[in-house]
Amino acid sequence: MTPALTNFTRHRLFWPLVVLALLLLANVIYRPSFVSVELREGHLYGSLIDIVRLSAPHMLVALGMTFVIATGGIDLSVGSVVAISGAIACLHISGQGDQNGIGGVLTAVALGLGLSLLLGLWNGFLVAGIGIQPIIATLILMVAGRGLAQLITQGQIITVNSSPYKLIGAGYSLTVPFSIVIALDVTGLAAALTRRSALGMIIESVGGNAEASRLAGVRSRRIILLVYVISAFCAGIAGFMESANVSGADGNSAGLWFELDAILAVVIGGTSLSGGRFSISGTVLGALIIQTLTTTVYAMNITPQTSLLFKAIVVIAVCLIQSPQFRAAVFKRRSRPVGPTTPHEPAQPPIVEASV
Amino acid sequence: MTTLVATVARYRPPTRFIPVLATLVLLLVMYGVGVAQYRAFSGPQVVFNVFIDNGFLLVVAVGMTFVILTGGIDLSVGSVVAMTAMVAASLLNAAWPPAVVMVVALSIGPLLGFTMGCIIHYFQIQPFIVTLAGMFFARGMVTLISRVSIPISDPFWTSMAQTRIRFGRDFISPTVVVSLLVVVVAGFVLAYTRLGRNVYAIGGNQQSALLMGLPVARTKIAVYTISGLCSAIGGVLLSFYTLSGLPLIGVGMELDAIAAVVIGGTLLTGGSGFVLGTMLGVLVLGVIQTLITFDGSLSSWWTKIVIGGLLFAFILLQRLVVARKR
Numbered sequence: 001m002t003p004a005l006t007n008f009t010r011h012r013l014f015w016p017l018v019v020l021a022l023l024l025l026a027n028v029i030y031r032p033s034f035v036s037v038e039l040r041e042g043h044l045y046g047s048l049i050d051i052v053r054l055s056a057p058h059m060l061v062a063l064g065m066t067f068v069i070a071t072g073g074i075d076l077s078v079g080s081v082v083a084i085s086g087a088i089a090c091l092h093i094s095g096q097g098d099q100n101g102i103g104g105v106l107t108a109v110a111l112g113l114g115l116s117l118l119l120g121l122w123n124g125f126l127v128a129g130i131g132i133q134p135i136i137a138t139l140i141l142m143v144a145g146r147g148l149a150q151l152i153t154q155g156q157i158i159t160v161n162s163s164p165y166k167l168i169g170a171g172y173s174l175t176v177p178f179s180i181v182i183a184l185d186v187t188g189l190a191a192a193l194t195r196r197s198a199l200g201m202i203i204e205s206v207g208g209n210a211e212a213s214r215l216a217g218v219r220s221r222r223i224i225l226l227v228y229v230i231s232a233f234c235a236g237i238a239g240f241m242e243s244a245n246v247s248g249a250d251g252n253s254a255g256l257w258f259e260l261d262a263i264l265a266v267v268i269g270g271t272s273l274s275g276g277r278f279s280i281s282g283t284v285l286g287a288l289i290i291q292t293l294t295t296t297v298y299a300m301n302i303t304p305q306t307s308l309l310f311k312a313i314v315v316i317a318v319c320l321i322q323s324p325q326f327r328a329a330v331f332k333r334r335s336r337p338v339g340p341t342t343p344h345e346p347a348q349p350p351i352v353e354a355s356v
Numbered sequence: 357m358t359t360l361v362a363t364v365a366r367y368r369p370p371t372r373f374i375p376v377l378a379t380l381v382l383l384l385v386m387y388g389v390g391v392a393q394y395r396a397f398s399g400p401q402v403v404f405n406v407f408i409d410n411g412f413l414l415v416v417a418v419g420m421t422f423v424i425l426t427g428g429i430d431l432s433v434g435s436v437v438a439m440t441a442m443v444a445a446s447l448l449n450a451a452w453p454p455a456v457v458m459v460v461a462l463s464i465g466p467l468l469g470f471t472m473g474c475i476i477h478y479f480q481i482q483p484f485i486v487t488l489a490g491m492f493f494a495r496g497m498v499t500l501i502s503r504v505s506i507p508i509s510d511p512f513w514t515s516m517a518q519t520r521i522r523f524g525r526d527f528i529s530p531t532v533v534v535s536l537l538v539v540v541v542a543g544f545v546l547a548y549t550r551l552g553r554n555v556y557a558i559g560g561n562q563q564s565a566l567l568m569g570l571p572v573a574r575t576k577i578a579v580y581t582i583s584g585l586c587s588a589i590g591g592v593l594l595s596f597y598t599l600s601g602l603p604l605i606g607v608g609m610e611l612d613a614i615a616a617v618v619i620g621g622t623l624l625t626g627g628s629g630f631v632l633g634t635m636l637g638v639l640v641l642g643v644i645q646t647l648i649t650f651d652g653s654l655s656s657w658w659t660k661i662v663i664g665g666l667l668f669a670f671i672l673l674q675r676l677v678v679a680r681k682r
Contacts, residue, residue, distance in 0.1 A: 074484070132671050135429070135484070136614075136624050140671070143611055144664020150657035251657070260488060273482045303503055309496025315489040316475070323479040 012270040053177035055291035057238035062265035064234030072275025073134035080145025081235035082255025085112035086243030087152040099162035120232025124225035149251035159248040169244030207275030375621025376633040406642035411535035412590040419586025427626030428483035434609030435494035440591025445506040445601025469584020473577035559626025
């Protein structure tokens with residue numbers, strides 16, 4: 001292989017891209033009209049647009065999760081935060097006389113975001129302040145938060161009829177789904193903040209070794225607190241999208257499995273669960289893969305629950321490909337005839353700088 | 357007399373028992389509150405019902421204890437429970453003999469656990485992500501088998517569901533006996549066998565365990581297999597309890613199991629904890645549910661909020677205990 005091609009296949013986004021391409025290809029073979037995108041009533045319509053629109057909340061949650069995982073943590077509570085922020089926003093809007101009033105919707109969004117930030121602070125306090133393991137610290141809010149969301153909605157589904165609020169989840173702006181515009185804006189902002197400043201590197205250094213970073217002058221605890229707040233903030237916005245999309249808040253099922261999908265998206269995108277490095281573009285790609293997989297399964301008339309089976313296979317495949325031990329075991333035989341004395345390739349692909 | 361008081365006052369339980377003792381105290385306090393509040397609470401049947409309703413969770417949590425003791429985690433348990441029950445129900449529906457069904461149902465869980473253990477150990481992928489995939493896989497299999505619930509009418513299964521072991525006016529079901537048996541066997545294995553000591557050693561420090569020549573690979577794969585087996589037993593018990601295979605049962609059970617293990621005083625970093633503590637943890641969860649049911653005015657979501665609060669309290673306690681040890 002030429003060096004350029006080798007570099008390309010070694011790039012950490014190579015395999016996720018291949019998976020996405022294969023998924024899309026499978027769809028096209030199954031239903032050639034899959035790729036068609038048309039302009040109807042000033043909106044873009046088509047399966048691809050649907051995938052992009054529906055992946056917006058997952059993308060946001062996964063974005064927040066990326067930073068948490070980059071510090072070596074994990075945030076299991078995002079699904080509950082999604083439910084809580086949607087519930088509080090819908091509760092506020094449903095109490096308004098004029099549900100279409102911009103002011104009411106803005107207050108509702110502010111309330112939801114404020115509460116999300118508070119929940120993020122709580123998670124961050126548990127992890128950075130008290131020093132509880134992330135997986136268990138956020139498990140508390142994952143369990144209790146689901147109860148809180150149901151407490152807010154009183155176990156009912158709060159329905160709202162507010163067109164400004166609906167815009168967040170199901171609306172269009174300049175023919176493009178508005179939700180993806182929000183998601184990409186937040187992603188772009190996050191990318192700029194982390195890769196155009198030292199913040200990204202600091203987050204990675206905390207993930208690599210929090211104690212060493214602290215000794216090097218990085219305020220590790222503050223950074224860890226920050227990533228949980230960011231994660232909850234992103235989950236809060238995703239909560240608005242979820243509830244706006246269906247014009248209602250369901251404390252019981254909104255955001256269910258979100259944490260798992262988000263973690264999968266992050267892992268598929270090549271961010272290591274042990275922390276120390278992250279890839280925002282990988283996460284975006286991962287979220288798209290997850291949503292494409294879900295849509296594919298729907299399109300092929302397989303029950304949604306069975307899509308879990310496919311997710312399992314994809315996850316294990318991606319993880320195995322990324323596992324140094326697996327590569328060594330599988331690719332050993334191939335590399336031997338070429339040069340038996342050369343050591344194995346470095347397991348991790350070279351880190352591409354500022355890949356956003 | 358004064359010396360006796362002084363001795364009692366000076367007595368401090370070993371640090372490693374403090375979390376378990378705290379759970380025991382909490383359990384007794386909660387039970388006391390229940391007895392004080394509701395007259396019907398004091399009968400032994402209330403306690404028996406907690407065991408009957410949570411027998412399968414108890415077995416699953418025991419398996420989880422093994423995994424958490426090595427510092428790992430198993431998210432697949434709830435789905436494996438559902439898969440086992442579903443497989444049993446569908447095979448019984450196809451008129452397979454109950455004995456064969458039992459063997460098949462009990463072997464799927466350990467097989468999946470074994471596979472996950474191998475992937476975790478040999479390919480060095482985090483237990484979290486591997487068992488997550490296992491969870492998806494098992495749940496997907498459940499819906500692949502059937503999207504609707506399959507009733508079980510096999511005579512052996514119904515007899516297991518309806519048999520009552522009576523103590524005067526009160527009774528327990530055979531499933532309680534099975535789950536308690538699992539607790540005893542697991543407790544014995546952890547406390548008195550080589551495997552048990554290896555589990556604690558790996559949880560304490562995997563690198564040291566490896567350097568000491570302990571069979572790390574075998575033990576790690578074994579704990580996931582044990583967890584799979586416990587989930588399979590839990591699934592069979594659940595199918596006795598519900599007499600059907602339900603596609604959505606056991607969703608979130610892994611969280612209940614983890615919560616029970618943590619409330620039971622097992623350190624999530626591994627290396628410290630007891631099966632007895634896990635049993636107390638399951639009982640705490642069961643008593644909370646019973647209290648909320650007895651109250652009647654509290655809605656079901658309070659269960660989750662209270663469990664979350666308890667998790668927080670116990671993790672805080674663990675931090676304090678560990679901090680004092682250092």
